[in-house]
Amino acid sequence: MKLEDIYRDHADFAWRVLRRQGVGPADLSDAIQDVFLTVHRTLASFEGRSSFKTWLYTICASVARDRRQRAHARHETARLDEVGDPIDLRAAADARAEHNLRLMILESALAEMDVTLSDVFILFELEELTGQEISDALSVPLGTVYSRLELARESFRRTVNRIEDGRRAPARRAGDRA
Amino acid sequence: MNDPIRLLDGGGGASARERDVLRAGRAEGPSPHEKRALWTAIAAQSALAIPAASAQTATNAASAGAGAGATSAGGTSLGVKSALVAIALGGGVLATARAWPPASPPPPGIVVASPAAQPAPPAPPSATLPPTETASAPRTAPARPARPQIAHDLAAREPAPSRLAAEGRAVVEAKRALRAGDAASALRLLEAADRAFPDGALEQEREALAIEALDRAGQREAARARAQAFLRAYPTSPHATNVRRFAGER
Numbered sequence: 224m225k226l227e228d229i230y231r232d233h234a235d236f237a238w239r240v241l242r243r244q245g246v247g248p249a250d251l252s253d254a255i256q257d258v259f260l261t262v263h264r265t266l267a268s269f270e271g272r273s274s275f276k277t278w279l280y281t282i283c284a285s286v287a288r289d290r291r292q293r294a295h296a297r298h299e300t301a302r303l304d305e306v307g308d309p310i311d312l313r314a315a316a317d318a319r320a321e322h323n324l325r326l327m328i329l330e331s332a333l334a335e336m337d338v339t340l341s342d343v344f345i346l347f348e349l350e351e352l353t354g355q356e357i358s359d360a361l362s363v364p365l366g367t368v369y370s371r372l373e374l375a376r377e378s379f380r381r382t383v384n385r386i387e388d389g390r391r392a393p394a395r396r397a398g399d400r401a
Numbered sequence: 402m403n404d405p406i407r408l409l410d411g412g413g414g415a416s417a418r419e420r421d422v423l424r425a426g427r428a429e430g431p432s433p434h435e436k437r438a439l440w441t442a443i444a445a446q447s448a449l450a451i452p453a454a455s456a457q458t459a460t461n462a463a464s465a466g467a468g469a470g471a472t473s474a475g476g477t478s479l480g481v482k483s484a485l486v487a488i489a490l491g492g493g494v495l496a497t498a499r500a501w502p503p504a505s506p507p508p509p510g511i512v513v514a515s516p517a518a519q520p521a522p523p524a525p526p527s528a529t530l531p532p533t534e535t536a537s538a539p540r541t542a543p544a545r546p547a548r549p550q551i552a553h554d555l556a557a558r559e560p561a562p563s564r565l566a567a568e569g570r571a572v573v574e575a576k577r578a579l580r581a582g583d584a585a586s587a588l589r590l591l592e593a594a595d596r597a598f599p600d601g602a603l604e605q606e607r608e609a610l611a612i613e614a615l616d617r618a619g620q621r622e623a624a625r626a627r628a629q630a631f632l633r634a635y636p637t638s639p640h641a642t643n644v645r646r647f648a649g650e651r
């Protein structure tokens with residue numbers, strides 16, 4: 224396998240895994256490079272005992288953990304201008320707004336799950352890993368993957384419906400005049 | 402045992418709104434420009450790494466497993482990495498690569514100051530730009546030598562859908578930080594969003610999130626006081642159930 228092919232096929236996956244594991248926008252570029260340079264150096268050790276995606280996931284998770292710890296050690300301050308992308312947003316503001324609101328709902332739904340559930344939900348529903356791949360990546364039995372997925376789906380449905388219902392009938396401030 | 406059918410493939414009886422939310426999550430990723438720039442940097446470093454790393458080093462890293470390997474990759478040549486990406490981006494900026502430079506001049510009221518055009522001293526902060534933001538600007542300067550600095554008062558003048566998008570993005574980032582166990586970052590993001598979007602449409606989301614972040618950061622009393630205020634202001638909010646957990650109501 225050539226590194227370039229691996230990167231082409233899996234850069235988006237790595238990007239999303241890193242983001243969802245708390246690597247901030249300011250650190251993302253370095254973190255992605257860490258991931259693929261690690262792949263480059265350790266590819267020979269990949270023995271196919273798990274799927275390639277599973278292996279890549281464990282590298283991403285490890286890099287994300289490392290990045291978070293270092294960001295914490297630097298007492299890094301979050302900056303709003305590293306978050307938004309107002310110039311790009313102007314291009315199709317309505318579509319971007321809708322997209323970001325959906326992402327926000329997704330993040331709300333994930334945040335309300337126990338992390339053991341959201342990990343399974345993300346890998347199965349969003350990243351399309353198989354149950355067996357998730358079982359390998361998270362070192363839990365396949366049956367546990369399925370039961371967590373079931374609970375995660377219920378939680379996801381509850382949150383999405385609650386937020387969407389709330390949006391359609393926005394709660395009025397108690398002090399607002401009619 | 403067979404895997405269940407994914408929600409986006411018609412499994413689980415997912416509603417249209419659930420599928421829309423999932424599709425947004427799947428569509429995330431780097432822009433093509435970012436992707437190319439990152440590849441240029443990775444390719445350059447991997448080419449350097451092959452002859453430099455002896456067979457022994459490679460074997461050690463491999464046998465130590467992905468975790469140790471990742472750490473050592475992270476510890477090397479940070480400066481090289483940042484510089485390479487900056488070069489590959491050709492003076493552009495990761496986050497704004499797709500639309501920079503803008504096809505048309507920015508509409509009036511939008512303040513874009515490029516540090517590349519004004520190397521020193523830093524542009525004076527605008528009236529609405531909090532001093533803490535400018536003070537921290539040079540921290541990671543080498544990583545983003547040509548990043549356009551966009552004044553925060555931009556947010557107040559942007560058309561409404563774009564402001565909503567930017568505000569939504571800030572909330573997403575705060576949620577991610579909180580989910581990653583970084584309540585302090587979440588709080589800072591939310592405070593910045595409060596300043597940028599004082600009358601934002603997502604005020605409830607931000608406040609509910611701030612309450613949770615305060616609690617996680619160990620500021621229980623502050624969380625309790627704000628939770629009680631939230632419940633008084635928005636008794637029927639979709640977030641009320643969650644906020645109640647922090648209000649100390651039995």
